[in-house]
Amino acid sequence: xxxxxxxxxxxxxxxxxxxxxxxxxxMARSFIGGRGLGARLLWELVGPEVDxxxxxxxxxxxxxxxxxxxxQTSNRFSVSTKxxxxxxxxxxxxxxxxxMQFKKAGYDVMIVRGRSExxxxxxxxxxxxxxxxxxxxxxxxxxxxTAKLGQNNNRRNVLCIGPAxxxxxxxAAIMNDGERSLAxxxxxxxxxxxxxxxxxxxxxxxxxxxxxERFKFLLYETRKLLAxxxxxxxxxxxFGTVVMMNIVNNVGALPTRNHQQxxxxxxxxxxxxxxxxxYLVKNASCWACPIGCTRVSRTEKVEGxxxxxxxxxxxxxxxxxxxxxxxxxxxxxxNDLGIDTISAGxxxxxxxxxxxRGYIDSDLCFGRADLLARSVEDMAYRRDFGxxxxxxxxxxxxxxxxxxxxMSAKGMxxxxxxxxxxxxxxxxxxxxNRGACHMRGNMLGLEVLGLxxxxxxxxxxxxxxxxILHQNSSASIDSLVLCKFTNMGVADEYFARMLSAVTGIQxxxxxxxxxxxxxxxxxxxxxxxxxxxxxxxxxPPRLLNEALTEGPSQGWVVQLEPMLKEYYRGRGxxxxxxxxxxxxxxxxxxxx
Amino acid sequence: xxxxxxxxxxxxIGRDLFxxxxxxxxxxxxxxxxxxxxxxxxxxxxLGNLKIHDLVDTRLDKNDSGVALASTELLVHxxxxxxxPALAVVHCHPRTAIAFSLSRDELVPIDNExxxxxxxxxxxxxxxxxxxPEMANKVANALKNYKIIMLRGHGSFATGQTLDEAxxxxxxxxxxxxxxxxxxxxxxxxxxxxxxxxxxxxx
Numbered sequence: 001x002x003x004x005x006x007x008x009x010x011x012x013x014x015x016x017x018x019x020x021x022x023x024x025x026x027m028a029r030s031f032i033g034g035r036g037l038g039a040r041l042l043w044e045l046v047g048p049e050v051d052x053x054x055x056x057x058x059x060x061x062x063x064x065x066x067x068x069x070x071x072q073t074s075n076r077f078s079v080s081t082k083x084x085x086x087x088x089x090x091x092x093x094x095x096x097x098x099x100m101q102f103k104k105a106g107y108d109v110m111i112v113r114g115r116s117e118x119x120x121x122x123x124x125x126x127x128x129x130x131x132x133x134x135x136x137x138x139x140x141x142x143x144x145x146t147a148k149l150g151q152n153n154n155r156r157n158v159l160c161i162g163p164a165x166x167x168x169x170x171x172a173a174i175m176n177d178g179e180r181s182l183a184x185x186x187x188x189x190x191x192x193x194x195x196x197x198x199x200x201x202x203x204x205x206x207x208x209x210x211x212x213e214r215f216k217f218l219l220y221e222t223r224k225l226l227a228x229x230x231x232x233x234x235x236x237x238x239f240g241t242v243v244m245m246n247i248v249n250n251v252g253a254l255p256t257r258n259h260q261q262x263x264x265x266x267x268x269x270x271x272x273x274x275x276x277x278x279y280l281v282k283n284a285s286c287w288a289c290p291i292g293c294t295r296v297s298r299t300e301k302v303e304g305x306x307x308x309x310x311x312x313x314x315x316x317x318x319x320x321x322x323x324x325x326x327x328x329x330x331x332x333x334x335n336d337l338g339i340d341t342i343s344a345g346x347x348x349x350x351x352x353x354x355x356x357r358g359y360i361d362s363d364l365c366f367g368r369a370d371l372l373a374r375s376v377e378d379m380a381y382r383r384d385f386g387x388x389x390x391x392x393x394x395x396x397x398x399x400x401x402x403x404x405x406x407m408s409a410k411g412m413x414x415x416x417x418x419x420x421x422x423x424x425x426x427x428x429x430x431x432x433n434r435g436a437c438h439m440r441g442n443m444l445g446l447e448v449l450g451l452x453x454x455x456x457x458x459x460x461x462x463x464x465x466x467x468i469l470h471q472n473s474s475a476s477i478d479s480l481v482l483c484k485f486t487n488m489g490v491a492d493e494y495f496a497r498m499l500s501a502v503t504g505i506q507x508x509x510x511x512x513x514x515x516x517x518x519x520x521x522x523x524x525x526x527x528x529x530x531x532x533x534x535x536x537x538x539x540p541p542r543l544l545n546e547a548l549t550e551g552p553s554q555g556w557v558v559q560l561e562p563m564l565k566e567y568y569r570g571r572g573x574x575x576x577x578x579x580x581x582x583x584x585x586x587x588x589x590x591x592x
Numbered sequence: 593x594x595x596x597x598x599x600x601x602x603x604x605i606g607r608d609l610f611x612x613x614x615x616x617x618x619x620x621x622x623x624x625x626x627x628x629x630x631x632x633x634x635x636x637x638x639l640g641n642l643k644i645h646d647l648v649d650t651r652l653d654k655n656d657s658g659v660a661l662a663s664t665e666l667l668v669h670x671x672x673x674x675x676x677p678a679l680a681v682v683h684c685h686p687r688t689a690i691a692f693s694l695s696r697d698e699l700v701p702i703d704n705e706x707x708x709x710x711x712x713x714x715x716x717x718x719x720x721x722x723x724x725p726e727m728a729n730k731v732a733n734a735l736k737n738y739k740i741i742m743l744r745g746h747g748s749f750a751t752g753q754t755l756d757e758a759x760x761x762x763x764x765x766x767x768x769x770x771x772x773x774x775x776x777x778x779x780x781x782x783x784x785x786x787x788x789x790x791x792x793x794x795x
Contacts, residue, residue, distance in 0.1 A: 453760070462626040567627070
């Protein structure tokens with residue numbers, strides 16, 4: 001079958017052995033790849049009895065049928081596992097080159113089970129898998145490991161963890177190609193718990209494409225659409241994702257000082273415009289990406305990729321810091337230590353508020369840019385108070401008696417949008433299956449950017465329909481696996497047509513959205529099996545009860561209850577948020 | 593109770609459809625999907641002059657008392673929502689597009705804007721072109737693969753996430769057809785300016 005390699009690589013670290021077997025193609029048609037296939041396999045492999053940091057948890061790396069075809073942004077891959085941060089189902093995906101290379105090595109999926117007795121790294125070449133002693137790599141930082149194992153962008157690609165993963169920080173990332181990350185939810189800790197330091201891949205063959213003529217046409221049309229969109233052809237290439245800083249701040253939705261305000265007086269100083277003017281060295285791109293949103297930034301101390309918008313917000317506005325140099329350095333440190341920048345920054349912000357309110361004895365306080373780097377290092381190495389911060393804001397704030405100060409949903413720190421100023425985003429955070437997340441159907445497009453058309457960001461009635469559609473769409477895109485920025489210039493209908501051209505199987509737009517709905521419901525079932533309930537579909541009390549006192553979103557809290565009721569009905573779930581049998585039958589999930 | 597913001601959205605798009613000659617005084621209809629419900633124009637109401645009581649809130653999957661008031665096209669709107677990811681439907685009577693639909697099985701734009709946005713608009717035929725299950729199924733099936741389609745001799749059905757978006761496709765189609773009509777009047781050789789345009793009819 002074109003598109004898919006039709007092969008799973010299954011690795012057992014207990015015995016340092018591997019096997020390969022065919023991918024179930026019925027499953028592939030229904031769940032496509034990436035996040036979808038990951039969820040389906042995880043449902044079978046990891047039950048509620050499994051501790052996320054035990055050998056029984058697995059890491060499932062998966063690409064999609066478009067990966068490595070050369071379609072725009074067809075470089076991404078995902079990892080699925082049970083999250084050590086949230087206890088929910090988790091997938092995180094990343095760009096760069098590794099995913100493309102893994103597909104060219106001849107696999108759709110790699111399952112990593114068990115735990116190696118000693119540190120190990122894995123080398124994958126077409127038809128060949130080998131295990132290597134990683135004693136000399138253990139303790140090394142990401143850049144050093146990546147270089148030592150021979151990273152070469154188009155030929156040999158390195159995925160690894162840094163010290164944060166080794167030290168089982170529940171917000172540790174898996175890093176690939178040096179500075180790209182599978183960051184959210186702590187997959188780096190799962191890899192660390194397996195004593196697995198790195199996975200290196202070398203590939204060979206691009207996947208087969210059934211309808212070359214149609215493929216070329218859609219490739220050409222997609223290029224035109226991306227070029228025509230000011231966001232993908234101008235804003236992102238010129239300013240990177242940080243271009244959102246001033247936009248989100250201007251509408252009063254930029255969470256500031258641990259969500260105590262929603263506008264930051266220092267936004268301009270940490271904006272995309274400032275980053276470009278003062279610190280940009282050059283742009284960079286993932287494989288087969290014409291957008292090129294990646295920044296390479298330089299300060300006196302560091303040079304590296306980033307920072308992204310979310311990172312700049314997390315170490316910036318969330319912490320009341322307007323020192324962009326310090327933010328760039330904190331970002332570089334996170335990448336080198338292998339830690340999620342959103343959770344790291346948000347956890348520091350939470351600690352700053354705990355400290356300012358006298359709930360902990362610490363020198364942390366809002367605006368202390370000089371403490372960012374130390375805090376990140378302390379987290380990664382679990383030093384001093386860093387040992388508390390290493391497990392994320394909710395565990396830390398709970399330990400000190402104030403869980404309400406953790407700006408998280410299901411234990412995952414919220415990204416850079418205050419949902420009091422974007423009601424749909426609030427519903428999105430509350431219902432996201434991996435915890436608060438802007439990559440699970442971001443409402444920024446509809447509520448702020450006007451993509452595809454602007455809707456009223458304070459509207460409550462009917463908002464759930466948009467959230468459901470975008471959640472399903474994002475699950476579909478994550479299953480292909482493509483970059484969400486492509487979707488800012490190119491509609492879902494193109495992805496369906498491209499999948500049809502590559503595989504020869506006809507998918508309509510609605511079929512793709514249905515795949516996303518299937519994935520979303522399966523993830524929901526997984527979380528219900530883990531013991532999550534309606535009570536977990538919520539937000540921090542601050543967002544539900546404390547109205548913003550100034551700015552364009554003044555007077556607003558999140559009107560969650562009416563939206564949530566409407567959301568459950570719209571999803572075909574009962575009043576407790578459990579999918580009804582009819583819905584499961586409709587989605588061919590009734591047998592689970 | 594229908595939110596004031598939703599009413600204003602209907603009123604504005606309805607007025608724009610009328611003032612841009614896309615409907616007659618009582619023609620066309622609009623709807624949006626709200627989860628398991630549909631809000632649709634009341635039967636006989638004038639889109640160009642909608643009042644809040646002209647909007648009917650009814651179930652998506654089965655009848656309730658709302659059907660007694662709703663547009664005669666409720667069935668096709670429901671069928672579209674049940675078969676596509678649409679959250680909004682605009683049905684109107686764009687005159688030039690209707691004229692072309694009488695002689696073509698698909699409308700392939702020649703102007704830049706519609707080429708870029710639509711690529712191709714299929715034309716479907718149904719004799720009983722109003723409110724029947726046959727018509728509803730044909731229209732919904734065609735909308736699985738296209739965001740706007742023509743019902744021969746009747747009008748267009750466009751889908752989107754918002755009414756605004758579905759209106760965009762509708763007016764783009766009519767503008768494109770007017771441009772093509774103008775080229776027929778000018779009657780000079782067409783100079784192709786679009787790379788790979790030969791593939792549009794396969795879209």
